[in-house]
Amino acid sequence: MTANASPASQAPAIPKRWSRYKHPESLYSYAGWLIAFSVVVFSIEYLNIPLDRLFGMFGRMGEVIAQRYYPADIDYIMDRDYLGYVIETIQMAYLGALFGLLITIPLAWFAAYNMTPSKLFVYPGARVFSMSCRAVHETIWAILFVSILGYGMLPGVLALTLFSAGFAAKLFAEEIEAIDMGQVEAMRATGANLFQVMVFGVFPQVRVAFTGIAIYTWDVAFRAATVVGFFGAGGMGWYLKRSVLQIETERVAAIILSIIVLVLISELLSAWARNTVMKMK
């Protein structure tokens, strides 16, 4: 009798009618959408966004572009002086990314949960440090370093260093956390110390990924480098600031155009370099 009853009681209850909406999941998703929409409505209310004048403003946007920004002053950016600043910007991005990556290697090691020397002390410390580097915007770093070290390219390089370190450390730590632990275990079993495990067990596995991340970091650092000068840290941002303050809008348009072109070139270069590196694997 018991043998007869048990299969029947274990059989899953067949729902009477099929429904597109399953009870708890649909509730969560509707609640999520409701919260999202109410946040949007509250933001519009709190920030005093004039919805009624919004579409008129798009017309005004076109007007502003056509009247003030339209014939971009290309001659201004073809100046030798400006090209010098462009080279400065590239150097700043290059150095910032490089120093940042040098910091990243130990930082990512400490911030990768599977490889960190101490999960209790070093791991949270490294995580908080890399998170803070990432959380504070590069322009704020630039302002702080300018106020400590004065105008020039050094504060720009330092700001970009911290920015790149925070950016690359996260990606690189994730890469280290995804490695195959077999080789690490094998090395540990033979009595290798922390350094040896890192150099011979972990690094060969993440080498290619690290090169890709390094190139990407340079690309992102260049994008950031175009504006740190706006707050006094050298490079073409300073030109931008000067033109903005002088309300030379046609020059501003030309500078923005040059930034777009340079970023496009750097993006293409970085995509090409990353593809090459991936193929070499």
Add this chain to the structure above:
Amino acid sequence: MDNATGLHVMDMRTDEILARRTRRQRKTALVGVILLGLVIWSVDVTVVQDTDWERIGSLGEVMEAASQFAGIDFSLFPSLIGPTLETLLIACLGTAMGAVLCVPATWFGAMNITPFAPITYPIARLMMTLSRSVHEIVWALFFVAVFGLGAMAGVFAIAMRSIGFIAKLSAEAIEDIDPGPVEAMRATGANTFQVMLYAILPQVLPQVIGTVIFEWEINIRRSAVLGLVGAGGLGLVFFRQMNTFNFHGVTSVIIAILAIIFLGEAISHAIRRRMI
């Protein structure tokens, strides 16, 4: 005989492999030398020539300048609540607007659903790159010129900056979908709009929402600085504290920025983990 030729072939291969390895090593060494040269040149220009070492002074003086920031102006915190909320809401609204505005770019930018690939695909790619390549400060400068000072310029700057990232990842998600449901819907005579709504959207929605939340997290960080160029939020307070040399107040503002960023990161992490 067979054995001998086999050995000969192997010898040739070994030679070739060795030669290739030498070539590769030379190439690596060359790249290394070029990179090192670039480093030395850049360090020389930026750090040695361009820096005003007299102004910086000794290490002690640098530490003294840095220690001005060591300290928190607690009296500032009550007046920071409003700008902090404003920063958070600029990020929310900007992300929402970016998510809405990125729909056409996503549609045109996904190779498998773009209406007319030779023209619309490059247009969409250009839009994405334009949006991502212009820094948020530059977008904010432009929108402050258009809309005047205030939060609205910040919202638009954030939205414009978000379009590229969301559209790119969403378009990639659409390119990876299972074409079965699309074909099935087409076979029953559904039009393009119906196919998108019922066959494509359900497949990519979780991924797109994940991307939007991730972008929101980044946007909090961005909206905290837009005030530096007049677009409202904490950046404006930061700018004022800096200009009045209230360095302890600057530290307070940075703490407020860090607080909302950590909050955003925690929320985004929790939501994305639940969804996946």
